[in-house]
Amino acid sequence: MPRFVVEADGGSRGNPGPAGYGAVVLDPATGETLAERAEFIGVATNNVAEYKGLIAGLTAARELAPDVTVLVRMDSKLVVEQMSGRWKIKHPDMKPLAAQAAKILPRAQVTYEWIPRERNKHADRLANEAMDAGKRGEQWEPSRSTAFAAAPPAGPPGDAAKGAAAVRAAMASGGGTGTRAAAGTGADTLFGTTDATDATDAPAGDAQARAAEASAVRAASAVARDTDTLFGAAEATAAGSGGGHATRTAAAAGTGTGWGPDMGAPATFVLLRHGETALTPQKRFSGSGGTDPELSPAGRRQAAAVAEALAARGTVQAVVSSPLRRCRETAQAVADRLGLPVAVEEGLRETDFGAWEGLTFAEVRERFPDDLQAWLDSPKAAPTGGGESFTAVTRRVSAARDRLLSAHAGRTVLLVTHVTPVKTLVRLALGAPPESLFKMELSAASLSAVAYYADGNASVRLLNDTSHLR
Numbered sequence: 001m002p003r004f005v006v007e008a009d010g011g012s013r014g015n016p017g018p019a020g021y022g023a024v025v026l027d028p029a030t031g032e033t034l035a036e037r038a039e040f041i042g043v044a045t046n047n048v049a050e051y052k053g054l055i056a057g058l059t060a061a062r063e064l065a066p067d068v069t070v071l072v073r074m075d076s077k078l079v080v081e082q083m084s085g086r087w088k089i090k091h092p093d094m095k096p097l098a099a100q101a102a103k104i105l106p107r108a109q110v111t112y113e114w115i116p117r118e119r120n121k122h123a124d125r126l127a128n129e130a131m132d133a134g135k136r137g138e139q140w141e142p143s144r145s146t147a148f149a150a151a152p153p154a155g156p157p158g159d160a161a162k163g164a165a166a167v168r169a170a171m172a173s174g175g176g177t178g179t180r181a182a183a184g185t186g187a188d189t190l191f192g193t194t195d196a197t198d199a200t201d202a203p204a205g206d207a208q209a210r211a212a213e214a215s216a217v218r219a220a221s222a223v224a225r226d227t228d229t230l231f232g233a234a235e236a237t238a239a240g241s242g243g244g245h246a247t248r249t250a251a252a253a254g255t256g257t258g259w260g261p262d263m264g265a266p267a268t269f270v271l272l273r274h275g276e277t278a279l280t281p282q283k284r285f286s287g288s289g290g291t292d293p294e295l296s297p298a299g300r301r302q303a304a305a306v307a308e309a310l311a312a313r314g315t316v317q318a319v320v321s322s323p324l325r326r327c328r329e330t331a332q333a334v335a336d337r338l339g340l341p342v343a344v345e346e347g348l349r350e351t352d353f354g355a356w357e358g359l360t361f362a363e364v365r366e367r368f369p370d371d372l373q374a375w376l377d378s379p380k381a382a383p384t385g386g387g388e389s390f391t392a393v394t395r396r397v398s399a400a401r402d403r404l405l406s407a408h409a410g411r412t413v414l415l416v417t418h419v420t421p422v423k424t425l426v427r428l429a430l431g432a433p434p435e436s437l438f439k440m441e442l443s444a445a446s447l448s449a450v451a452y453y454a455d456g457n458a459s460v461r462l463l464n465d466t467s468h469l470r
Contacts, residue, residue, distance in 0.1 A: 002065045003028055006057035006072045007115075009123035010049025011131060018134055019044035022126020023057030025064060028071065035060040036142065038126040040134030050076040051097035053123065054083070058104040069109045075117040075124075084112045146467045265410040266451040268461070269401075270316060271422045272306060272414055274330040275299030276444045283360055287418075288324060288349040289387060290357035295329045302445035302469060303333035309447075309468035310414065311337045318408060321416040322348040330445070331416035347400025350418035354387025379434035390420070390434055397424045405452055422448055429458035445469060 005028045010021035019042065025035040037056040041049060054072065061070050074080055081087040082098055089098050117124065130140040276299035279286045286293065295303060310316055320343045321331035328342065335342045356364045364372050364384075374381040379390035388396075397420075404413065415421075419442045427436050429450045442448070442464050449462040 002068045004034065004061045004064065004068050004070050006054075006061050006070050007120055007123045008050070008053035008057040008072065008074050009076075009120050009127045010046060010051070010053040011124070011127045012044055012046045012049055013131060014043075016043050016045045018042070018131055019046070019049040020127050020130030020134060020140070021049045021053030021056060022123040022128075022130060023053045023060060024122045024126065025057060025060050033122075034064055036126060036145065038130040038140040038145070040130045040139055042134070045093070047076070047078060047091070048093055048097065049127065050074065050079050051094065051101065053127065054079060055097065055101050055104065057123075058101060058110070062104055067109075068105070070105060070111070072110060072112045073115045073120065074112070075115055075120045077114055080112045080114040083110075146465075146470075266453045266459075267405050267408050267410055268412040268449060268451045269404070269425065270310070270412060270414045271425060271448040271450065272330065272334070272416045273419060273422055273442055273444060273446050273448075274322075274324075274326040274416060275302035275306075277326050279358070280444055284358055285353040285356045285360075285364070285383075287351045287353040287357060287387070287420075289352035289354060292325045294325050299326065299330070299444065300333070303330045305468050306330075306445050306447065307334040307337035310334055315412045316340070316414045317411045318413045319343070319416065320345050320348070320404060320413060322350065322418060322421070324349055324418070327416045327418065331414075334414060334416070345400050345404065345415075347396050347403070348415060348417040348421050351390070351393050351420045352383075352386075352388045354383040355385030356383045356387065376438075379437075390424075390437060393420055394424055394428070394434075397421045398428065401425060401428075409454070425450055426460055426463060429460050440464070443469075 005026040006023060007026065008021065008023040010019065012019035018040070020038065020040045022038040023036070024033055026032065027034060037060050039052070039056065041052055044052075054074065057072070058070065061068050072080075072083070078087070082089050082094070083101060089095050126140070126145065129145055133140045275295045277286065277293040278296050279293055280296070280299070316334075316338055317340075319331050319335045319338070319340050321327045323344050323346055327348070328344070331342045355368070359367070368384045371381075371384040375383060375389075379394070382389040382392070400421075404415070420437070422442055423437045423440050426432075426440065426448060427434070429452075430436070440463070443466050445466070445468075447462060447465040447468070449460070451459045451461055453459075
């Protein structure tokens with residue numbers, strides 16, 4: 001019988017006032033998020049919103065596995081005590097909601113636990129996102145949520161071992177098929193932007209721990225592959241709704257059966273783009289062939305913020321930086337907070353943009369239109385004046401990746417680098433074509449993560465998380 005944890009919360013801005021709820025279903029063994037739900041419910045009290053969050057969470061758990069046993073964790077003492085049968089339900093608004101919650105799963109399958117509010121941040125953030133959406137006249141949308149990224153993870157960032165738990169949970173409920181939540185990357189992960197300048201420095205899952213899982217996940221997700229990686233995580237984000245709420249779910253398991261040998265703990269690279277420099281807001285090309293700018297005051301604040309976020313996770317075991325100053329300063333801020341030294345890896349430096357260094361995209365287009373068009377059309381084309389092509393950068397970054405994997409097998413390592421190296425590592429992990437470099441957004445001081453297994457499989461676990469900067 002599968003076991004899940006449901007964390008739920010609700011809030012009202014006025015009590016009664018504009019209200020919303022949030023609920024998350026977790027795998028208790030790994031902390032993996034299996035489903036998220038949230039909804040703006042109009043004007044209501046805190047307690048009504050909390051009960052509706054409970055109902056949504058229990059319903060999501062039942063949809064994943066009808067025979068599941070659930071531990072409900074909430075920071076509402078009232079709901080926990082009433083649903084546990086220790087307090088009487090006197091308020092007329094509460095009675096029908098409590099009765100509805102009690103009917104979702106048999107009483108013997110559900111237990112309740114009160115937790116402090118600070119331990120219920122994931123559900124709390126979902127509830128606040130729902131209320132914010134309601135303020136805009138909208139409903140909560142899973143694709144815009146940052147609650148997953150903001151919640152403290154149970155494992156290291158990009159810990160691909162957690163993905164298998166979600167697959168197992170889905171398979172347990174349907175004999176090899178089912179639904180699961182995607183591990184979404186947050187509202188800042190946008191596609192279709194041409195990240196050509198130092199606002200991005202350059203244009204430019206859960207992995208299955210066993211080789212036998214690859215066939216099942218490939219059948220479900222049709223993930224693209226190349227020689228750099230066999231498959232990526234089956235984590236498509238889809239918004240669904242039922243009874244007025246939205247749910248983040250995706251197909252999780254194919255028809256394959258059996259499990260291969262355990263590949264052991266992955267090496268997880270947490271990829272940190274450096275903080276802003278003076279060139280960043282001006283959107284100028286800033287690679288490894290220019291002035292090597294330092295962090296701006298805003299960039300130093302960003303470095304401090306990401307240092308605190310990574311210290312809270314407590315899983316980074318080593319810090320490696322690009323040799324360029326903006327990265328070394330960002331890395332040092334994090335390393336000082338974590339009590340770790342900083343190693344420098346030359347292969348993590350940014351693209352050399354040649355004669356384009358210090359120019360805006362518009363200036364390059366005006367001065368070197370043919371060279372720019374060739375560069376946009378082919379990864380083999382180099383910037384004017386002897387810069388690096390994306391093909392050359394890929395070779396350099398791949399070699400650095402392989403050196404670091406050899407040196408840090410099974411460890412979680414923070415790589416402080418630039419837009420092109422981060423996007424290249426993500427592209428190679430996904431098996432995506434070179435043109436995908438132009439279709440990823442990567443903000444200053446953002447976090448991404450890729451997990452690498454001993455059998456050559458890789459999984460993108462996070463992309464462009466900026467929740468620590470808000």
